[in-house]
Amino acid sequence: MTAATTTTSTQGTPGGAHIEIRDLTKSFGSFTAVDNLSFEVQPGRITGFLGPNGAGKTTTLRMLLGLVHPTSGTARIDGRDYRDLDRPLSVVGSALEATNFHPGRSGRDHLRVIAAAGGLPDSRVDELLxxxxxxxxxxxxxGEYSMGMRQRLGLAAALLGDPRVLILDEPANGLDPEGIRWLRGFLRHLAGEGKTILVSSHLLQEVEQTVDxxxxxxNGRLVRSGTMAELHGAPTTIVRTSDNDRLVGALRVADVMAAPGADGELVVETGDKRLVGDVALQAGVPVWELRDRRTxxxxxxxxxxxGTNRNLGDGATSLPGATQPGATQPGATADAPTETDAISGREGANE
Known part of the structure; x- marks a missing residue:
């Protein structure tokens, strides 16, 4: 589908809001879905929230939205719990599922119901469509929508109040390549307006192109956080040539360090490929390959x-997709439900 021209509404407050997850824990009996988790999401930036199936992502997002009560810790937006927000529709927009629509209701009527509850005019519905x-x-x-159309409808619903914060769970599911490209540009535009965007996804290559x-x-715990630049590590260039020693010496004169790699290439400690190419040319060294290397x-x-993902049972790996929809998760018992079991039917049983 062709992307519509983006317009800015005056329904919400300009700029984003600061999200702070602090020492957040959620247990369902003996099962710990989220374990002492802490991180922050800054306004004007897109943050990717990643983890294997059963890692605790959905439970964390539900606690942030007040749908699940934490066992301990806090999940706040601008220092306030979701339930304490004034006019929450103008502060937070979320799309956690692309299936929570009445199948017999039109997409426009679905949005009109939400708009009416939030005191928003039908004109805003048409604008978001x-x-x-x-x-x-x-x-x-x-009910006749494709998965990609349901994703767009869910996004429209999340944006009705022109919220300062946007929380999306797997928003690219069901989108074709054109739709994914549209979504990437759309989220980048919203972040450019100063909105705070938190996106849970398992599409790692797409995340890499989209998030800041x-x-x-x-296993419900933080294992790494940072900017994409930090995760990629220091800029490094890979060079292949017929005379490694000569190029290493020439680079040293230019105050650039280089060392042989595992496959005979040179690993140069700079991201400036033009500099490396110029040094090689001046040294009379042929270059067969010259490219960036990053994590x-x-x-x-x-x-x-x-390794083992305890939330999927002792016999399961942590690879995304290790458990198929509808399949019995290894090791799950009445005393140790899976994350999906916990958030769908076990909430409040052990609080």
Whole structure:
């Protein structure tokens, strides 16, 4: 679908809001879905919230939105719990599922119900249908929507109040490549307006192209956080040539350090490929390959989360997709429910 021209509404307060997760824990009996988790999300930035299936992402987002009560710790937006926010629709917009629509209700009517509850005019509904690229499907029943259209409808619902904070759970699921590209540009535009955006996703390559900051959790605990630049590490250049020693010496004269890599290449401690190429040319050294080297987010993710995922049982790995929808999760018992079991039917049983 073609992206609609983005317009700015005056419904909400300009700028984003600071999200602070502090020492957050949620236990369901003997099962700990979130374990002493702390991180922050800054306004004007897109933060990717990553972790294997069962890592505690959804439970964390639900606690932030007041849908699940923490066992301990806090999840606050501008220093306040969600339940204490004035006009929450103008502060926080969220889309945790793309299936919570009445199948017999049109997409436009779904948005009108939410708008009416928030005191918003129908004109805002039409604006969001245009903004998210689904005006032609507005009068179609939501039960006939494709997964990608449901994602766009969920995003439209989240944006009705022009919120300062946007919380999205797997927003790219079901989108085709054009839709994913549209979503990336749309979120970047919203962040440029100063909004605070927290996105949970398992599409690591897409996250790498979209977000500014990353929070990675496993077994309910924080394993890594930082900017994408920090996660990628110091700028490094890979060079292949027929005379490593000569190029190393020439680079040393230019005050650039280099050392042989594992496959015969040179690893140069700079991200300035033009400098490396100029030095090689002046030294008369042929260059066969010249490219950036940085830490791959996918490789880093698996490195940080590899091993047994206790939330999926002792016999399961932490790889995303290790448990298929509807499958019995290994090791799950009445005393140790999975994260999905806990948030869907066990909330409040052990508080």
């Amino acid at each position: 245009e903004l998210t690229g689904i005006p032609a499907a507005a009068r179609k029943r939501a 900051d990353v929070v990675i959790i496993a 791959d987010l996918e490789a880093l993710f698996f490195q940080l989360t590899e």
